[in-house]
Every structure is written in C-alpha cells, then in structure tokens.
Amino acid sequence: MPTTSRYARDVAVVAFAQSDHRRRSDELSEVEMVMPVLHQVLDRTGLKAGEIGFTCSGSSDYLAGRAFSFTMTLDGVGAWPPISESHVEMDGAWALYEAWVKIQTGEADTALVYSYGKSSPGSVRDVLTRQLDPYYLAPLWPDSVALAALQAQALIDAGETDEAGLAAIGARSRAAAGANPHAQLRGDAVAPGDYQVRPLRTGDCPPIGDGAAAVVLAAGDTARRLCARPAWITGIDHRIEAHGLGLRDLTDSPSTRIAAEHAGVFDAPVDTAELHAPFSSQEVVLRKALRLDGEGVAVNPSGGALAANPMMAAGLIRIGEAAARIHRGESDRAVAHATSGPCLQQNLVAVLEGEPA
Amino acid sequence: MTSAASPPEVLRAPLVVEFPFTRSLGPVQSAFLTGLRERVVLGVRTSDGKVMVPPVEYDPVTAEEIRDLVEVGTTGTVTTWAWNGSPRPSQPLATSFAWVLVRLDGADTAILHALDAPGPEAVRTGMRVRVRWAEERTGAITDIACFEPHDGPASEGAAPHDGRFAGAVTGIVAAARLDYTYSPGRSQTAYINALAERRTVGERCPSCHKVYVPPRGACPTCGVATTDHVEVGPAGTVTTYCIVNIKAKNLDIEVPYVYAHIALDGADLALHGRIGGIPYDQVRMGLRVEPVWTEGGRHPDHYRPTGEPDADYDAYKELI
Numbered sequence A: 001m002p003t004t005s006r007y008a009r010d011v012a013v014v015a016f017a018q019s020d021h022r023r024r025s026d027e028l029s030e031v032e033m034v035m036p037v038l039h040q041v042l043d044r045t046g047l048k049a050g051e052i053g054f055t056c057s058g059s060s061d062y063l064a065g066r067a068f069s070f071t072m073t074l075d076g077v078g079a080w081p082p083i084s085e086s087h088v089e090m091d092g093a094w095a096l097y098e099a100w101v102k103i104q105t106g107e108a109d110t111a112l113v114y115s116y117g118k119s120s121p122g123s124v125r126d127v128l129t130r131q132l133d134p135y136y137l138a139p140l141w142p143d144s145v146a147l148a149a150l151q152a153q154a155l156i157d158a159g160e161t162d163e164a165g166l167a168a169i170g171a172r173s174r175a176a177a178g179a180n181p182h183a184q185l186r187g188d189a190v191a192p193g194d195y196q197v198r199p200l201r202t203g204d205c206p207p208i209g210d211g212a213a214a215v216v217l218a219a220g221d222t223a224r225r226l227c228a229r230p231a232w233i234t235g236i237d238h239r240i241e242a243h244g245l246g247l248r249d250l251t252d253s254p255s256t257r258i259a260a261e262h263a264g265v266f267d268a269p270v271d272t273a274e275l276h277a278p279f280s281s282q283e284v285v286l287r288k289a290l291r292l293d294g295e296g297v298a299v300n301p302s303g304g305a306l307a308a309n310p311m312m313a314a315g316l317i318r319i320g321e322a323a324a325r326i327h328r329g330e331s332d333r334a335v336a337h338a339t340s341g342p343c344l345q346q347n348l349v350a351v352l353e354g355e356p357a
Numbered sequence B: 001m002t003s004a005a006s007p008p009e010v011l012r013a014p015l016v017v018e019f020p021f022t023r024s025l026g027p028v029q030s031a032f033l034t035g036l037r038e039r040v041v042l043g044v045r046t047s048d049g050k051v052m053v054p055p056v057e058y059d060p061v062t063a064e065e066i067r068d069l070v071e072v073g074t075t076g077t078v079t080t081w082a083w084n085g086s087p088r089p090s091q092p093l094a095t096s097f098a099w100v101l102v103r104l105d106g107a108d109t110a111i112l113h114a115l116d117a118p119g120p121e122a123v124r125t126g127m128r129v130r131v132r133w134a135e136e137r138t139g140a141i142t143d144i145a146c147f148e149p150h151d152g153p154a155s156e157g158a159a160p161h162d163g164r165f166a167g168a169v170t171g172i173v174a175a176a177r178l179d180y181t182y183s184p185g186r187s188q189t190a191y192i193n194a195l196a197e198r199r200t201v202g203e204r205c206p207s208c209h210k211v212y213v214p215p216r217g218a219c220p221t222c223g224v225a226t227t228d229h230v231e232v233g234p235a236g237t238v239t240t241y242c243i244v245n246i247k248a249k250n251l252d253i254e255v256p257y258v259y260a261h262i263a264l265d266g267a268d269l270a271l272h273g274r275i276g277g278i279p280y281d282q283v284r285m286g287l288r289v290e291p292v293w294t295e296g297g298r299h300p301d302h303y304r305p306t307g308e309p310d311a312d313y314d315a316y317k318e319l320i
C-alpha cells in the first residue's frame, strides 16, 4: 500500500485499455467501438462484467447529436440484470473521479470506468461552442481553436513562449507517439503547417478523431490480487476556473495548481507527467502550474493529446497511460492531468504511485 | 479497435440538430443586454471595487450576489487576440477577422468579441478599439456587431447606472444548429439494409443465444458482440400496446391509433410498431400480426392481423 494515505481507502488503477484512435470510424456504432476496449480491460484483470462493483462512463450527447446517447453503450458492459451505474457528461477522467469516490464510500471495491467520443459525424470545432456560456459567448460561435489561440497569443505576449517553442512541443509529442501504436498522428513527420487561427498552426492543434478508453479501479487487497504492480492513486483533486474567459489570466492555471497541491503532487518528485494539453500552448501553462521544468520528468511519453485527442476519452487516457507506466515498472511516481472546457477551464490532477520493487 | 470484416457499404445520412432554447435572464444580464440594445455598455462592480464587463450576477471569488451596475465606455484596449483567417458559419464576420478580448475603458475585465481589421499586421495587444453597433439591435451580445480600430481618446471611467430601460429584455432565444453525418455502424446498417429487402434480420448472442431485433451489436446481458444474423418473422405477436390519442406533428395518421410491442417469431425482444387494418378498440395482447410495406418503403409502414388464432399467453409472457 502507499506509505502515506490521505484517504479512507487505498485505491489503484489496475488495468487500462484504449482503442486505436482514427479520423473516422463510420463502420462502428459507439457500442461497437467501446466493446473491444471493455473486453480488453476486463481480460487484463480476469474480472467478469457481473463482478464489477460500480460502472461509470463519460461521453457527450453533442458529439453524438443525440439525447441520452450514453445509454446505447451500456449494452456493451452487460447492464442486465441491473448494475450500479452512473455517467458524466464530461471527460472520462471525471467519471474516474466519481468511481473513486464511490469506492471511498465503501459501496464498491472495484469499478469499471470508460469513456468515448466520435468526433467524425459532426464538426467538433462548432460542436464545442455549445458548451460555452449561452448569453455572452455561444451566440458568437467562437470555436475551440480560436479560444486556444487567444490563450497562445497571451503567452507569447507575456514572453513565456514563441511560435518556434510551440512548434517544438507539437513535434516532440508526435515523435514520442511513434512508440504508441494507438496514436492517431505518429512519428516526427508532422510539419507545423498553416495557421488555423493565428498564432496556432496545424501542428499546434490536436487531431480530430474517434476513440475510446477504459480503466479498472480496485481497492486494497483486491487491487493487489488483480494487478502485479497496482498504480495507487495517492492523490486526486479537480478544480475549475471562473466562467468568463475575460476574467482570467489565460497565461496561468490556478485551478491546476490548487488541484495539484491538494493531490500532493509537490510533496515528492514525479518521474512521469501525462498532461491533457490538446493545444501546444496549453502544455506551457500546465508545465508552469505543475512545476515540471526540472530534469528527469518524462512529459507525455505517450504523445499526449497532440497525437490523439478522442473527445471525452483523452483525459482518462492520460490517467491510463500514467498508470500503465507504473504497471510496467517504467515509473514510480507519476502525475496525470485531465482538462475539460475551453482554455483549460476545468482541471483534474491525480498522483499515481507504484510500490518499490 | 476491431479489425473484423466491415460491410463495404456503411449507411450514412444527414442529421440536423436544431434547438432554439429560450432562456430567461437575471436582473444583471437583463440590464446588460437591454443596454446593448440602447448602445449602452453596463458592467457590475464587485465588493472589492472591480468592474466586470460583461457582468455576472455572483462574484466569482466570494460567490456574493452583486447588483451594483455601472456604465463603462464603448472604447477599450485589446488584451489578447487571434487572427481568424477563415471564419466559420455563424461567426460575427464573414470575412477574415481577429478574435479579441477587449477591456473597455472603466472595466477591469475583458469581453470576447470580433475585431474588424484588414489583416493580422493591423492587430496587436494593447491596440485601441471601439464598439461598432449592429444596425438592428434586439438585446443580445450580437448587438455589438464587432469592434473596430480606434484612434480617439479614451472614455471616462465607470459611472453609476440604475440599469433601467423602457421595455427591458427579459429573455433570449439561444438558437443553434449543428449538422452531422450519421452512420449507424455495422449492426444497424445490416438491419436497415435487410429491411429494404422486406426481411427482418436480428442478431443472436453467441453466449446466451438470445435473438435481438432490432440488433444494436451487443448483448446487454452478456456484454458481447452479437454477430450471427438470424432472419425472424415476418409474423409476430402483440405483447402489449397503447392507444394513441395525440396527433403527432407532420405525421399523417388519424387518431386514435394503436402502437404496440410486437414479438416477431424467432425473436427474443419485442420491437415497436403501429397496428392497422383493425379497429383500435379490437387490438389485444396475443393478436397475431404481420408487416405491411408500402411501395418504395424502406421499413414496414405498419402491422396488420394475420387472421390466425391468438397466441397463448404463455408463448409470449417472457417478452412483455
């Protein structure tokens, strides 16, 4: 178990699986896309669907263009006879948080968390405008790239980065993704490209794609039984910024910093950071908030969201990738971050630790 | 992801989602949007003296209710910007423009909008801009058509304002339209294609052997893919029904009519369908029915009695 525990129960990520993330997946319905991932993550633990204590998912009706779209994927988890189940209309990282709380209450010992998004049926830049304030922002249809570009310019004006610095983040991410068979953009051949919304170029923006991910959480001895080296969640917290973009200092992320403090990120060094930064400029903000400029930290060794950004799953994937490195013995203490909303509106931070070998 | 054989043809169809949400406004939002209609920009003063434009009704730091309205200038300073070389549908300007956050004179926070400028070289952080009003104003954020470059003097600071206008705007209609191309996936494509050939094809679960119609690709009991195709029907049994007395918009069916659950022969799940060819008050559980296709229809228009004797309750009770 973790040496210091700030919570009632010790909970670990014991398995992680994800789909290959692709630009389109027309031949698959959502449940057809999710089901193989669910089977993989259950197979890794040897658990059967009926043995899971709690199931929680993350997705968005606006991506599907359909109300209650998440209910369709419940067929893939074997929801009959009735199971204990919940859903968040957010990234699956927040579904994981809900599942973690459920286990903390003692009402479950294991949880299946999954999330998915198909961006291909619609225009995701326009779709995401519908999550903005409906009075002052949504009627102007400022798309997700435009809002990220405002943040990028603010960083450039503040002297915290420049266009070459941003391009290097994109290039490093895609090069790292060369070792990630699931990533959508892999290898270092992605050029900075043209401006999408200046100062952001194609290479600063995430690929648009479809994909799914799942993790299994377990408490205490159950985690130890299901996994040779559980990734213990020694801290987890999430915070939100003020709603109005014009109220915020876009060059900083106080919500990430506070979440990190509460999760204990700064109590000891980390060796891995999986950051959910869909835009290169957001990595600059997150590195500052999480104090990641030291040596010896692998930042987004998976390639991060610049290599694959399935909406509603990319944040859960950060937790999964960090946990998988602990499972494989490649990390002892990792920080995982997930975001939701424009310009790093909401931020979740988790610390994952493996026991000494 | 699966590499299983996909059907060569995946169905696709346009899907349009439109929703004109009608939203009511609180007192501060109402004053702000009504003010825009009258070419007045209002902000709200927090307890520590900061002026927020656009105004909110609760202090984001203290959560305190704030109602202290002030009028700010219609000129201001760009705090950050981004050049939008190819505007998307519904954005404020059809030609290239800059997205800007503007701190209006007298305000301490910034408002997001569009800036009409000839090119990115003409825009910089710190530049001075002013509001360009829309010709027709209704009490909405789009009453500001955009901002434009401005060389003149700064406006005075924030001045108290009672927020009262004749004919206050109390609500907005938040119209939105999103266009999708919907694809139903492997399982439902196969089902719909078979229906077009006037066959009803379900899928059998390899684990529990139940046959699902219409199939969705997964067995909700076993959580596994249903891949075996099984032709069911065409006849079936009414397991339960209701009498509909509400005339649906754009639906050319006289009320009352009967909508029923129908267990097709060989299926382990009842599907929905309308019952025709029999007076509504004579439909009953156990009634044997068959599909009726209309010319060119891709699915049964309705189901009608086959004339067979009713099914025994025991034969369909598990499917109700």
Ligand SMILES: [Zn+2]
Residues within 6 Å of the ligand: B205, B206, B207, B208, B209, B210, B219, B220, B221, B222, B223
């Ligand atoms: Zn089954």
